Amino acid sequence: MGYFGFVLVYCLRVTVSIGVAAMVNSSYAPPRDINASGEYCEERGANGSMRQEDTGEFDWDSETQEFILAGFFYGYIFTQLPGGWLADKFGGKYIFALGVLSTSLCSLVFPVASYAGAGVVFATRVVSGIGEGVTFPAMFSMFSNWVHQEERSRLAVITFSGSCLGNILGQAISGVTASSGFLGGWPSPFYIFGSTGLIWFVAWLCLAYNTPAEHPRISMAERKYIESGVTQKSISKVKVPWGKILTSMPVWAQVVAHMTACWGYFTLLTNLPIYMNDVLRYDLTMAGVLSAVPYAVQWVTMIIAGQVADYLINTGYLSRTAIRKIFVSTGLFGYGVTQALVALVGCNGALSVTFISLGLGILGIAFSGYLPNTLDLAPAYSGSIGGLVQSSGPISGILGPYLVGVFTEDQRNLQGWQYVFYISFGVTTFGSLFYLIFASGYEQPWASNNDTSKQEHKRGYEKI
Template sequence: MTDNNQTEEAPLLSASRGDPNIDVPKIPGCIATRHVFAIFAFFGFVNVYMMRVNLSVALVAMVEYTPNFNLTPTNHNDTCPPRGDTNSSDHSKSTAATYSWDEDTQNQILGAFYYGYILTQIPGGWLAGRFGGKWIFGLGILSTSILTLLTPLAAGAGVGWFITLRILEGIGEGVTFPAIYAMIAHWAPPLEHTKLINISTSGSMFGTIFAYPIAGVLCDSNFLEGWPSVFYLSGALGILWFIFWMLFIHDTPEKHPRISQEEREYIQKSKGSTKVTTLYVPLLAMLTSGPVWAIIICNFAYNWGGYTLITNLPNYLKNILMFDVSQSGFLSGLPYVFLFVVSVIGGFLADFLRKSGILSTNKTRKIFNSIGLILSGFGVVMVGYVGCDTVLAMLYLCLASVGQGLVQSGHSVNHLDIAPRYAGLLMGFSNSAGTAAGFLAPITVGVLTEDNNTIGQWQIVFWISFGFFMLGFIVFLLLGSGDVQYWALDDYVPTIVEDYETSTTQGVDDYSINPDMPSYFSKLRH
């Protein structure tokens, strides 16, 4: 649903006809202010994902579990043999309580976060677009940090309290991605969208890299009784980050007191205006847009595979490949090293290809997205067919993560290409779909592995993820776009005209007014 006057190779167009191709000026100082913003956002997402994934490792230590050593992997359908003293929990220094939660209960706890997370995606995007993302992003992380500190107390109070707390944490974190997309729409010149988005959001991968091994070590220690220390550490770091975020970050370049005049003018001239100046949002046009649905469907598909790994990988490594909790923590973080590195490098490469004119934005997004999802699907499926060869299993998991890193320069940043002024709201829509995958995937894993936690059942889990990866690849290839959509242009947005008697209607497509409509609606300019 792109403008008929645009072609695939048309010059990049911002929401209010800015010039993205102007030369980048020399910025005074050591680092550009927009890059400082991206670094602070990076560390914000480090905290977001530490608080999100630490439970995946800690849960292994929180639950009373006795591995079944009687099964052998003769047909790749059983669990692997023990690796020395696998039942390391007998020798753990942790003194914290453990709980008798079955597989179904554990997956309900892991999925509960996403019940809350889905509720604030769209409101968070709209609020950030309307009023600015600084406070929305900051308060989202602060509230989750405080709740994370209360995790040991909630777990001890009972499963119901624990699940409720995880839902509330999800509500707090649900605003984070939409808010940062809304802020980047103000801070990033069009030809730096991929780079700044990937620097900012790659904190999620780095947080995962950091959280998995540190959580494994803390769970196996006697520091603050063991597994509770995981939540105390991540909660405290989140509160500390919030203080610095509020002191140094501002919603837009126009509001920043320390940005240089050269950088402010460069950002303003390259992107034009992305400010939403009216309460009106072209929802009908958005929700009937093929490129919007390409992002939404692809995000659901991509997140199904991603959340299957991020929530269940420590479980697979401990209960199938038979690593202890501290080993599984380190190994769980390894694939995210590749995801982090490829995501950042991919962002720079994608923007270079666009800025140099080698590829259009449309081709860049589709190439990165397609290669990434194909690699992810292949890597995930192969994990289930290497038996107990842990080296091969980790290699294929890392290959899948390389693919996921490439996808970060595909559909994941496409919101800013097709509708920069509504990037936060569109992220709310697409991340709502991705969040649905976040709680459906763990439930599916729980159903398939409950009382039958074997390699054969995990092969089914991995094939389901493969199917979703391929769905995302096909849909985005067919429906995706790299062009600003007509409904996201500045002169399409209707505004209330105060002088009803002399007002006229204007617009990119010269829409007509229905004479039967009430007079005040007739004064809307399309």
């Protein structure tokens, strides 16, 4: 259920990227100045992929579009820490549910809000970000109760890889439906995914539980196995050692890794359909389908990397710290290299899609390293630390699209986008080096003071 929750929230998130590409009247873009510097890609051939001009209803320039796309992150940044703290204190079930519910409702009202003006659209995106900001921290908190330490990498990565499937389905379905007349064209994906989110919300409330002890249908054997491999905590008595957390370099390695990974990830997540549509000159349907391909590669890579990481750790071939450092540093640096290559290949659509896909696939290796690392460092405070780590991502989500707007005043000009890709290379290379130096794969000394006694758990077993 957690996996499908992340599928939905990412479907809801990427729908806006396709929606904006379909909503905006391309004739509003400034006319191309033949004397101006820059490079423009030629139209695609008449083979079903040629871009159609002047189909949108809204006259929004590139800065307005990027302002709307970044609006989500202005809300997302404020609920990461509170979401993690609330999940650690009260349990993640209802926090996660409310996050998905709020972003689903915002999706349903987005088409109406669009006609009220760009400011109202921005406000809707901010509210959506506020709701969705609690989802990752809440799930980290639930993992601390449900995921055995020998399965951290693969189960955490499998659950979070729902974001990749969400990107795949969201991009592809939105591209097809927005180009059709179904439910008015571009509003249709907002209605489809928003309604699906409401159905998921009801199912989650009926099927999910904060801890194995609360689950009415779990077997005794499964419960004992899970609780033997997690750091047990009394939810109502959690006191978070913020001073220790904020002075821990392994925690800051997590923060920097997430922030730099999100720089590249969110920049593509919000702008890839626009890049495919406006720069590489694919039509909206093809732009949606091609934008989904890189996330399919990342989905596969994340799942495989998570399995490999657990295998290497459990067999003792390498230490947990070595595995985390190798995976994260390789993923971040490798992603940066592919972004530089995307800039170099220019208007070659096939090579651009290939390198973007390869880059997101390699970035999936980094995700499989640092996402479970939150559980390594402090299982009892995973929601709070997860909130701190996740709160760094929206900073990239705000600055990345802002720089895209600055460098691509004319979104059809390839030169501005090349600057964006080169900046991504520099940012992720820095993240790779920082994590390599400061990361750790082991529970920190200050994180082991919240264990519950074995006798308390034995009494719990007797009650079943």
